[in-house]
Amino acid sequence: PSNHSQTDGLLGLERGNCRAKGGSTGFKMAILGAAGGIGQPLAMLMKMNPLVSVLHLYDVVNTPGVTADISHMDTGAVVRGFLGQQQLEEALIGMDLVIIPAGVPRKPGMTRDDLFNINAGIVKTLCEGIAKCCPKAIVNLISNPVNSTVPIAAEVFKKAGTFDPKRLLGVTMLDVVRANTFVAEVLGLEPREVDVPVVGGHAGVTILPLLSQVKPPCSFTQKEIDYLTDRIQNGGTEVVEAKAGAGSATLSMAYAAVKFADACLRGLRGDAGIVECAYVASHVTELPFFASKVRLGRSGVEEIQPLGPLNEYERVGLEKAKKELAASIQKGISFFNK
Numbered sequence: 011p012s013n014h015s016q017t018d019g020l021l022g023l024e025r026g027n028c029r030a031k032g033g034s035t036g037f038k039m040a041i042l043g044a045a046g047g048i049g050q051p052l053a054m055l056m057k058m059n060p061l062v063s064v065l066h067l068y069d070v071v072n073t074p075g076v077t078a079d080i081s082h083m084d085t086g087a088v089v090r091g092f093l094g095q096q097q098l099e100e101a102l103i104g105m106d107l108v109i110i111p112a113g114v115p116r117k118p119g120m121t122r123d124d125l126f127n128i129n130a131g132i133v134k135t136l137c138e139g140i141a142k143c144c145p146k147a148i149v150n151l152i153s154n155p156v157n158s159t160v161p162i163a164a165e166v167f168k169k170a171g172t173f174d175p176k177r178l179l180g181v182t183m184l185d186v187v188r189a190n191t192f193v194a195e196v197l198g199l200e201p202r203e204v205d206v207p208v209v210g211g212h213a214g215v216t217i218l219p220l221l222s223q224v225k226p227p228c229s230f231t232q233k234e235i236d237y238l239t240d241r242i243q244n245g246g247t248e249v250v251e252a253k254a255g256a257g258s259a260t261l262s263m264a265y266a267a268v269k270f271a272d273a274c275l276r277g278l279r280g281d282a283g284i285v286e287c288a289y290v291a292s293h294v295t296e297l298p299f300f301a302s303k304v305r306l307g308r309s310g311v312e313e314i315q316p317l318g319p320l321n322e323y324e325r326v327g328l329e330k331a332k333k334e335l336a337a338s339i340q341k342g343i344s345f346f347n348k
């Protein structure tokens with residue numbers, strides 16, 4: 011690319027072919043919303059990922075600065091910045107993975123659904139670009155309300171004739187990361203050793219931690235279950251309130267997004283046995299979209315795993331989650347069709 015290219019050798023002085031232009035191995039990925047609170051640390055962490063050979067940073071503001079800054083990190087990925095709608099297509103051509111954290115975040119007192127009016131339009135525009143320029147890319151959608159933005163993205167791709175349910179994933183990894191942390195705290199374990207499946211969706215009661223399926227196997231008192239369920243469901247609001255108007259989770263979200271993106275890339279590479287929770291087109295319930303454990307592989311989501319045995323508390327939670335999810339999904343689909 012031209013003037014916005016930051017690290018392809020500004021003077022044309024680089025020697026030999028030791029550093030393939032555009033990267034001959036590894037994956038090409040773009041972050042849309044890369045100058046934001048999530049986007050910046052996410053870009054930094056992806057620049058550190060050895061599976062990434064090309065990192066495109068797109069935003070409507072500030073990408074030249076973020077790109078120049080990150081491009082000085084002495085890791086392999088070639089970083090390029092793209093600014094404004096007129097450079098969206100260039101940012102997307104040839105990408106294997108696209109992560110979308112573009113859009114406005116919550117302020118105290120707001121629900122994720124309050125973001126709908128602004129973020130729905132942003133997601134629609136960005137997904138139209140993806141359908142045109144990299145229809146085979148894996149898409150990791152972070153912009154809230156995820157419960158509705160994923161159905162919007164699906165509608166955009168369907169209209170363009172490019173929809174592949176295996177390649178569109180709503181990122182609910184932060185709920186899993188929080189659940190692992192809070193459960194480890196209660197059990198007195200190292201968080202890395204703990205695995206809590208979180209299913210449903212990514213807002214309030216749709217966030218359904220399956221505490222009966224925690225690994226390593228353990229049991230909780232009812233008081234612990236109430237405390238953990240409430241804290242996991244409201245973890246985002248905890249951060250929004252602590253930030254007091256300065257935004258929502260960004261650093262823990264960037265961490266979670268990278269954990270998830272890395273799993274997707276390892277899947278693309280052909281690694282076996284990669285299973286993470288994600289919000290995807292699904293037949294696990296009667297709803298068209300649902301978050302549950304999925305196995306990731308060369309084509310994206312290769313298997314959607316069943317929910318497994320639920321206890322009575324979780325069955326009640328599931329009914330509540332489905333009711334709210336159904337409305338959020340419908341809202342996304344109606345937005346697209348209006």
Ligand code: NAI
Nearest residue numbers: 043045046047048069070111112113114115152153154184
């Ligand atoms: P932010 O406001 O700090 O950054 C958003 C970035 O998106 C800004 O740089 C902005 O310029 C950019 N942007 C706006 N319109 C755009 C467009 N049309 N194209 C490209 N970029 C555009 O917000 P933050 O904190 O980074 O949050 C981003 C989104 O992620 C929010 O919707 C938030 O609710 C969501 N989120 C999702 C979580 C999840 O678990 N899935 C967790 C935390 C936040």
